Structures are given as C-alpha cells and as structure tokens.
Amino acid sequence: MAAFKDPAPADSRFDRLRAANREAWDxxxxxxxxxxxxxxTLPEPAFKFYLIQDYLFLVQFARxxxxxxxxxxxxxxxxxAARSMRIIVDDExxxxxxxxxGWGLGLEDMLRVPEAPQCMAYTRFxxxxxxxxxxxxLQAALAPCVVGYAEIANRLMADPATRxxxxxxxxxIEAYAGSDYQGVAAAAVAQLDxxxxxxxxxxxxxxxxxxxxxxxxxxADFWQMGLDAA
Amino acid sequence: MAAFKDPAPADSRFDRLRAANREAWDxxxxxxxxxxxxxxTLPEPAFKFYLIQDYLFLVQFARxxxxxxxxxxxxxxxxxAARSMRIIVDDExxxxxxxxxGWGLGLEDMLRVPEAPQCMAYTRFxxxxxxxxxxxxLQAALAPCVVGYAEIANRLMADPATRxxxxxxxxxIEAYAGSDYQGVAAAAVAQLDxxxxxxxxxxxxxxxxxxxxxxxxxxADFWQMGLDAA
Amino acid sequence: MAAFKDPAPADSRFDRLRAANREAWDxxxxxxxxxxxxxxTLPEPAFKFYLIQDYLFLVQFARxxxxxxxxxxxxxxxxxAARSMRIIVDDExxxxxxxxxGWGLGLEDMLRVPEAPQCMAYTRFxxxxxxxxxxxxLQAALAPCVVGYAEIANRLMADPATRxxxxxxxxxIEAYAGSDYQGVAAAAVAQLDxxxxxxxxxxxxxxxxxxxxxxxxxxADFWQMGLDAA
Amino acid sequence: MAAFKDPAPADSRFDRLRAANREAWDxxxxxxxxxxxxxxTLPEPAFKFYLIQDYLFLVQFARxxxxxxxxxxxxxxxxxAARSMRIIVDDExxxxxxxxxGWGLGLEDMLRVPEAPQCMAYTRFxxxxxxxxxxxxLQAALAPCVVGYAEIANRLMADPATRxxxxxxxxxIEAYAGSDYQGVAAAAVAQLDxxxxxxxxxxxxxxxxxxxxxxxxxxADFWQMGLDAA
Numbered sequence: 001m002a003a004f005k006d007p008a009p010a011d012s013r014f015d016r017l018r019a020a021n022r023e024a025w026d027x028x029x030x031x032x033x034x035x036x037x038x039x040x041t042l043p044e045p046a047f048k049f050y051l052i053q054d055y056l057f058l059v060q061f062a063r064x065x066x067x068x069x070x071x072x073x074x075x076x077x078x079x080x081a082a083r084s085m086r087i088i089v090d091d092e093x094x095x096x097x098x099x100x101x102g103w104g105l106g107l108e109d110m111l112r113v114p115e116a117p118q119c120m121a122y123t124r125f126x127x128x129x130x131x132x133x134x135x136x137x138l139q140a141a142l143a144p145c146v147v148g149y150a151e152i153a154n155r156l157m158a159d160p161a162t163r164x165x166x167x168x169x170x171x172x173i174e175a176y177a178g179s180d181y182q183g184v185a186a187a188a189v190a191q192l193d194x195x196x197x198x199x200x201x202x203x204x205x206x207x208x209x210x211x212x213x214x215x216x217x218x219x220a221d222f223w224q225m226g227l228d229a230a
Numbered sequence: 231m232a233a234f235k236d237p238a239p240a241d242s243r244f245d246r247l248r249a250a251n252r253e254a255w256d257x258x259x260x261x262x263x264x265x266x267x268x269x270x271t272l273p274e275p276a277f278k279f280y281l282i283q284d285y286l287f288l289v290q291f292a293r294x295x296x297x298x299x300x301x302x303x304x305x306x307x308x309x310x311a312a313r314s315m316r317i318i319v320d321d322e323x324x325x326x327x328x329x330x331x332g333w334g335l336g337l338e339d340m341l342r343v344p345e346a347p348q349c350m351a352y353t354r355f356x357x358x359x360x361x362x363x364x365x366x367x368l369q370a371a372l373a374p375c376v377v378g379y380a381e382i383a384n385r386l387m388a389d390p391a392t393r394x395x396x397x398x399x400x401x402x403i404e405a406y407a408g409s410d411y412q413g414v415a416a417a418a419v420a421q422l423d424x425x426x427x428x429x430x431x432x433x434x435x436x437x438x439x440x441x442x443x444x445x446x447x448x449x450a451d452f453w454q455m456g457l458d459a460a
Numbered sequence: 461m462a463a464f465k466d467p468a469p470a471d472s473r474f475d476r477l478r479a480a481n482r483e484a485w486d487x488x489x490x491x492x493x494x495x496x497x498x499x500x501t502l503p504e505p506a507f508k509f510y511l512i513q514d515y516l517f518l519v520q521f522a523r524x525x526x527x528x529x530x531x532x533x534x535x536x537x538x539x540x541a542a543r544s545m546r547i548i549v550d551d552e553x554x555x556x557x558x559x560x561x562g563w564g565l566g567l568e569d570m571l572r573v574p575e576a577p578q579c580m581a582y583t584r585f586x587x588x589x590x591x592x593x594x595x596x597x598l599q600a601a602l603a604p605c606v607v608g609y610a611e612i613a614n615r616l617m618a619d620p621a622t623r624x625x626x627x628x629x630x631x632x633i634e635a636y637a638g639s640d641y642q643g644v645a646a647a648a649v650a651q652l653d654x655x656x657x658x659x660x661x662x663x664x665x666x667x668x669x670x671x672x673x674x675x676x677x678x679x680a681d682f683w684q685m686g687l688d689a690a
Numbered sequence: 691m692a693a694f695k696d697p698a699p700a701d702s703r704f705d706r707l708r709a710a711n712r713e714a715w716d717x718x719x720x721x722x723x724x725x726x727x728x729x730x731t732l733p734e735p736a737f738k739f740y741l742i743q744d745y746l747f748l749v750q751f752a753r754x755x756x757x758x759x760x761x762x763x764x765x766x767x768x769x770x771a772a773r774s775m776r777i778i779v780d781d782e783x784x785x786x787x788x789x790x791x792g793w794g795l796g797l798e799d800m801l802r803v804p805e806a807p808q809c810m811a812y813t814r815f816x817x818x819x820x821x822x823x824x825x826x827x828l829q830a831a832l833a834p835c836v837v838g839y840a841e842i843a844n845r846l847m848a849d850p851a852t853r854x855x856x857x858x859x860x861x862x863i864e865a866y867a868g869s870d871y872q873g874v875a876a877a878a879v880a881q882l883d884x885x886x887x888x889x890x891x892x893x894x895x896x897x898x899x900x901x902x903x904x905x906x907x908x909x910a911d912f913w914q915m916g917l918d919a920a
Binding site: 085 | 772776
Binding site for chain 3: 073198201203204
C-alpha cells in the first residue's frame, strides 16, 4: 500500500483554498460514493449513472477549457488550455466511450439520458464563474475537479480499506492515480499559483475561497447523484 | 372565480415552446408546491425556504437582465432590459425584503443562508445559455420564469381548489396575478416574438425548445426544493 | 481662472495607472483637438464629426455598463453600474441629441453616419477586455474615458489659453467641468481603488498599466479622428 | 494563368453576404496593397509592417477560435474550432515566425511592436460580436478574413497583372492559393451554411450583412495600415 501523495504541495494556492474549505473538501474527497468505489462495494447502477453523466460533464468541461483558452493572458496558458481541450474532445471522450462500452453502455444510451441537475449545476456554475470573473476565477472553480480527482485516487491507493483485486472499479482508480493524470493535476496546481501571482492579492482570498468552496460542494452533490441513482 | 387568462396568446413563440414541452410545463405550473400554495396548505418552512432562495435568485436574475441589456441588438430592447434590471435591484429586492420581514425573516437571515443547488442550477444555466448563445437564447431561457409565474398565478385564480380567504400566501398569488406583473409577462411574450422574427428560423425551433424545456425542468426543481425543506 | 483640480487623488490607483502611462496620457489630455476646443478655434466640422461619433460611442458605453453590472461582485457595484447605464440610455443620449440639434445635427443624421474605425476600435477594445478579464479590467479600460474627460475639462478651466467668452464649445467644457460630471469621475476613481483592493495585487500592476495605456492611446485616436474630419 | 476559382459557391450564405456588401468587398479584395503584392511592387516596409501586425492578429484569431469552440452547439463544430485554434497556436504561429525570419524580422522585433489600432479594431470587433451574438455572428464576422484571403489569392493567381517569377511575395500568394488553405476556406463556407440553417432565418439577413460588411471594411483598413507604413 502506497503512502498518500498529496497532488498539491503545502503552501500552494490550491492547498490554501482547500484548507479554507476543509469540511466541504472532506465531504467531497471522502464521500460514500468514493469509499464504496475504493472498497469495490459501490452498486453498479450508481457507477453507471455516474459514468453517463460524466460523459455529459466532459462536453461541458471541454467548453470550460475553450473559455480558459480565450481568457488566458499568456500564449503559454492559451496553449495549455487548447491542449487540455483537444485532449478532452479527441482522446478522453473516445476513451470514455470505450470504457462505458465495457460496462455495456453504448454512446446512444449516453446521449439519450438527459443531463442530471447535479451535472448542470456544477458545469454551468464553473462556466458562469469564468464569464463573470477572470481566468483565475475560472481555474479556481475548475480546480476541485481537476486536482480533487488526483487526490481522491491517491487517497484510495493509500487507504487500507481499498481493495484493488477483483474491484470492478479498479481501472477507474488506477487511471486517476496514474502518472499521466497526476501530471495533469500537478500542472493545474502550478498554474493556479502562477495565475494568483499575476492577477490577485490578499484582498481576493476570501472570494476565491468562497468560489472554490461552492464548486467543491457541487462536486460532492455529483457523487451523491450517483449514489441516489442506485 | 375568474376564468383562466393565458398570458401567452395562441401561436405566440412562447405558446409553441410551451406546447413542445407540455409534460415538463405541466409538472412545473401544477407542481405540488403551487397547488398547496393555492390551497393555503403549504407548510410554512417550505414557503420560507423558497422565499430566501428567491431573494438569492433575484440577485442572479438582475445579472441576467444586465447580460440581456448588453446582448440587445436594438436600443429599445436595451432600454427594456435596463429597466427590468433597475426594477429588480432598486424595487423588487426591497419589496422582497419587506415581504420576508412579514414572515419573520431578516435580510441577515437571507444572506446567511447559502444558495441552494437548485437555485444555482437554474440561474447559472440561464446565464450560461445567454453567454453561449444570443439574446434570443437568453430570453428563451428566462421565459419559463417570467411568463410561467404569470400563468401560475392566473391558474390559481381560476382554480376552484384555490382558497384566497385566510390563505397565508394570498399576497404572493395576488402580486403575480396583478396587472403590473401580468404586464411584465405580456411584454416578455411579445419580445420573444420580436426576437424570434429578427434572429431565428424554423431550423432553430428544436434547439430553442430543448433550451426552454431544460429551464422549465430546473424551475420545477426549484419548487421541489421548497417542498423538500419542509 | 481656476486652479487645476485633479479628479484623481495622488496615490489613487487611477493616479498610478496614469503615471505609468505619462506620455500617452499627456498626448490624450493635451491633444490638439482639446487645445483648439479650449481656445475656441476648433473647426466646426471637426467638432460635429466628433459629436456624431460620440453618440454612437454612448451606445457602446451603455453596453459596457451593462457588462459591468453583470460582472459586479457586490450589489452596490451592480446598482452603481445599473444606474450609470440607465443615465446613459435614458438621459445622456437624449441630452446628446438635443445638444447636436443645437449644432444642426438631427438624430437621423447621426444614425446615418457609420461608426468610425476609431470609435469601433476603442469601444470594442474596452468591451472585449471586460469579457477577457474581470470587473477590474473592465473599469480600468473605461477609466481613461470617464476620468479623463473630467481632467481635460479641469485642465481647460485652469489653462490661460482657454477662452470661454464666445467659445462655441463652452457648453461642452462646462458640462464636464461641472459638479455632476466631476462627481461621476470621482466615483469611478474611488471604485477603481475598491476593486483593486478586492481583486488585485502588485503582480497585476504591469498588466493593468498596459490595459490603461492601450485604452488611453485609443482615446487620443478618437480626438485625432475629429481633427482629421475637418 | 489559372481561371479564377471562387472559394464560395453561388448561393452559399457567404456568397449572399458578399453580394450584399459588393462595394466594400471589392475595396477589400482588390485593395492597392493586394494589387501591388501581386505585381511584386509593394514596398518592403509595407509588407514587413503587415507581417508583424499579422502575427499579433494571429494571437487574437486563436482567441476567436477558442471562443468559437466554447460557443459551438455541436461536438463536431467544437472539434473543428479546437483544431483551428490548435493549428494557429502550434503551427501557424511558428510558420509565421520562420517566414518573418526570412524577412529579417525576429520574434523579439514582432513582440516589441505595439498592436496597431487597425489590428485592434478588427480583432476586437470580431471577438465582441461573438460575445454579443451567437456562433453564427462570430463566424460571419470571421468569414471576410478566412474566406477572403482564399479569394484574394485565387484572384491574384488568375490576374494577368500578377507576376510570380521574381515576386518577393510569391510564397505568401502561393500559401493562400494552395490546397491546404483553400480547404480551410471551403470548410468555413460550408460551416456558415450549416450554422445559418440551424440558427437563423430571413429576418436576420440584414443584420448579418451589416456585421459582415463592418468586418470587411475593417479588413480593408488592415491593408491600408500596411500601405501607410511604407
């Protein structure tokens, strides 16, 4: 069993936003959905409903990265956002479709299911926060998802309650614990620090923490949506 | 008892959008929350929770009218949106605060309560649809609220199950059934027709109907949120 | 002759942005158009062309305040922006029309003239900066106009080269030197300080100065457009 | 000498927008800058200034495609916009830098030159039109550039006054006349038809024509900016 690796270094901006929302954060990263997923006891209908919504979520996430590319104030950030968007629409969505096929879910099934309110709430909140504010607001609202999934996977890998052998959700856990995804999360953590240095100051900390907290709570609702579907 | 007055004439664009979403529309305008409100049997905590969220909703609604003013393509539409926004931030919000005070809810109470996911889902969906599309998309997403409340009040006024005498929610019903609000709704219906004529064609009908339907379902969730709080 | 009253206190954020763009600022506030306007020697066609474009400019400016209302992060800022927008579309535009009528320009004349590239450049730059960034970026891009006109009028009032008696442009100078407009400018200066404190830090100063500088140069181009029309 | 190949089929939406702005269109595609470029007589400083501004233009253009990806209403359109953006930021900008190096212009030279007002006017007009309207407005504002360059190159290839041998600008002409770029233009023409069918109707034609016309005039100003720099 691995020791827990925190994707966000202490004193990173991400770490401070997380610390300012400790209770909401714990409710998200240690949600019953996550714990059952690690233990392999999550009811299959819960996971399937989550998977379908996660596909619809990816579409909105790609739009969020398009918006991030537009709102970037350096060419490097624009390129990083463009790459993230391309990876989502060209690679991740096909992978997701294949993964779902392994669970007996065809693309038509996924597109027939309406977007759940919890998916709409989180994605539209993030996108709208991006329009209302600047690139830092947008990335702060995206961070609970991007970095949170890396933390969740690392927590599961380090948790004695996790069972990998025979766990039907093992591929999910290992994908997010894998170095590819951990690299994505690390890049997001570093970018948040750069954006904060370039655009913010102490007077903005409370507002950023509120934004991060709201996004975190909407992420926890997303897990709950999965559980409720079972 | 009055005969039901439909705020939207047959063959208005609004009427067609509503017809294309008949099931979702009925679930919204005849929601249990609405029926209990008309009968005077709605539990007070349900109404109070609704009232508080409706205040937070108004803030987002004012932002939606600001966005509508920005996205208007005629000076007349810009002025109409500016006036709507001004009425919300200067008049309606104070009225709401007074109304809430009558229910024992102070402004501090309202600002202490976090925005419910159902409030976030609906308002951010509308605002984001406005950014993603044009002024017609924005107004089509706002219409289930603006016009729907007028229809709901008129339905209650025409419903034999409605009890006005001694109904603690009588002021709410009469406000939305009153000529001031009915005029607001009629203006929104007429504007939707004008915007459609200026900006759309038949090829867009399905997408507008989907947008209207999604907003309608999120409005029904808002009523349900109230019921669930009781 | 009055002593020059600076609408922006030393060490206000506005004062620092101005100091960081001293050369561009002086080229704007002491532009030949302005000096000739103060001396009463500006050719009438130059002023008339400016007036017409300034009407088309006001339409875009109203849109900028609509966007500012949307992007505001407090109810107070939202109300201030809504009020500014309402004043522009309900009062200033009618005043402008009346003023132009005194110069023999009918509303139809104004709406027949196409928006000049210099008007498009400045207004679309401001609006787009507002979308790309946050409310502080938007207000920093608006400030050279809002506060600059107050400074220009005060400079003219304090300038021995200014001739008020018999100056055909006297009403223009006195309107912007008047306490109403000076109050608008002072409010904009104070708001910029508040927004900076709430949203920015030192790391953002260079980018804000670049934005302010670009807007200032586009304002100088607007004066030049007037001169070139003579 | 090749016969002129029109990148837009008769009765395409693009063809109608062009026909509605015939005078402005001709002033753009047959601008003196273009004719001198074809004849090889364009002063080198004019071309160099154009090249530098065109690099700064590409940055804004990449942002426009990011916005288009965000505003797309199908996954296919989103992917097409994402690909366009990626091509600009990853390939075209490096090609441009190499091309400029051949003219003795280093990347530092290009980044030291401030964005010309004509570049700002056109790019910010397009971006802002995209925010104010929908994806069709954005693509209609981009079309004079994307499709116009293909038409200009084809016109030059078919023009007896064009001299390719020994023409220092031959590479420029051949790049835009080449099948790669012609394919990009054809895709833009086809997409405009699809977007119109999905989102518009006859009532919108006049507004789209005005938008297209304004963008066309700003493109002509961009050529003039080059000539004026010589």
